[in-house]
Amino acid sequence: MVIKNFEELIKKVQKSDSPKxxxxxxxxxxxxxxAVFKARKDNIVEPLLIGNKTKIKEVLSYLNENLDEDAIINVEDDTAAAKKAVELIHENKADFIMKGKIQTADLLREVVNKEKGLRTGRIMSHFVFDEIPNYHKLIVTTDGGMVMYPTLEEKKQIIENAVDTLIALGYENPKVAVLAAVEKVNPKMPESVDAALLKEMNKNGEIKNCIVEGPISYDLTMSKESAEIKGYSSPVVGDADILVVPNITTGNILGKALVYSAGAKMAGFIVGAQVPIVLTSRGSTAEEKYLSLVLSAAAAK
Incomplete structure (x- = not known):
């Protein structure tokens, strides 16, 4: 199966036994x-709010929302809030984490803590679902938010993170496009070399449960017509589920271009930790935060 749009994803999550x-x-x-209370009204999440209780209540009052007192946990500062969230995961009192008004570094510091954090041994990477108006299904872009200049081994793990997430959502054998500017290996373009090696790893069974194509340019990935014109044949062309970018800059620009120039909607979270982590930017809209909650609830165990 594949998920065509966010409406389908929302309906899928709402069918689960209970909110996350x-x-x-x-x-x-x-x-x-x-975003949290919209998701609550849609029976997608049940929130535990951690932070300055007085300020939280002020925002709730402004939004005309209510929550039981025991679901609002007062702590002295942001570090304590992050520690408490990690603690709730370990105590099985929460299913995933969402960033509020806290610096990303302050939250991740507690998540990656070697003694009390949420590490799994795998790299943590940013998984984004994009709903693009002229594409026939949701498509993943990774990694435009965590790993700046991934090594070959890190790219392998980024692919595995994305593939495992899609499989958890019900996909079978997702199609992965490892993006480059060209379709042929050029030693002067390291990303093309890595892409070919990742494709070979997939053929050899080192990267499982997916089809990896690369190096492949963005136009061929998204358009069968462009691929036919160039004489490029692959099951991935025009039907990719996952776009793997060479570095964080490319991923960041691609993601913002899709949203601001192509009218895409997006949702994202961090994968590779013990639980999903919603890590939207300060400039993210309430809709993006809501869709990211939906995605994380779908991926949470």
Whole structure:
């Protein structure tokens, strides 16, 4: 199966037995709480709000929302809020984490803590679902938010993170496009070399449960017509599920171009930890935060 759009994803999550419990770190943020309470009304999440209780209540009052007192956890600062969220995961009192009004580094510091954090041994990477108006299904872009200049081994793990996430959502044998500017290996373009090696790893069974194509340019990935014109044949052309970018800059620009120039909607979270982590930017809209909650709830165990 594949998921065509966010409406399908929302319906899929709403069919689950019960809403997922989300620990919101430094929850005293208007856009974050707008998204959280929309997801709550849609029976997708049940929130635990961690942070400055007085400020959280002020935002709730402004939004005309209510929550039981025991679901609002007062802590002294952002570090304590992040620690509490991780603690709730270990105690099985929450299913995933969402960033509120806290610096990303302050939250991740507690997540990657070697003694008490949420490491799994695999790299943590950014998984984004994009709903693009002229594409026939949701498509993943990775990694435009965590790993700056991934090595070959890190790219392998980034692919595995994305593939495992899609399989958890019900996909079978996702199609992976490892993007480059060209379709032929050029030693002067290291990303093309890595792409070919990743394709070979897939053929050899080192990267499982997916089809990896690369190096492949963006136009061939997204358009069968362009691929036919260039005489490029692959099951991935025009039907990719996952786009793997060579570095964080490429991923960041691609993601923003899709949203701001192509009218795409997006949702993202961090994979590779013990639980999903919603890590939207300060500039993210309430809709993006909401869709990211939906995606994380779908991926949470």
């Amino acid at each position: 419990r989300v620990a919101v770190v430094a929850a005293q943020d208007e856009h974050t709480l707008q």
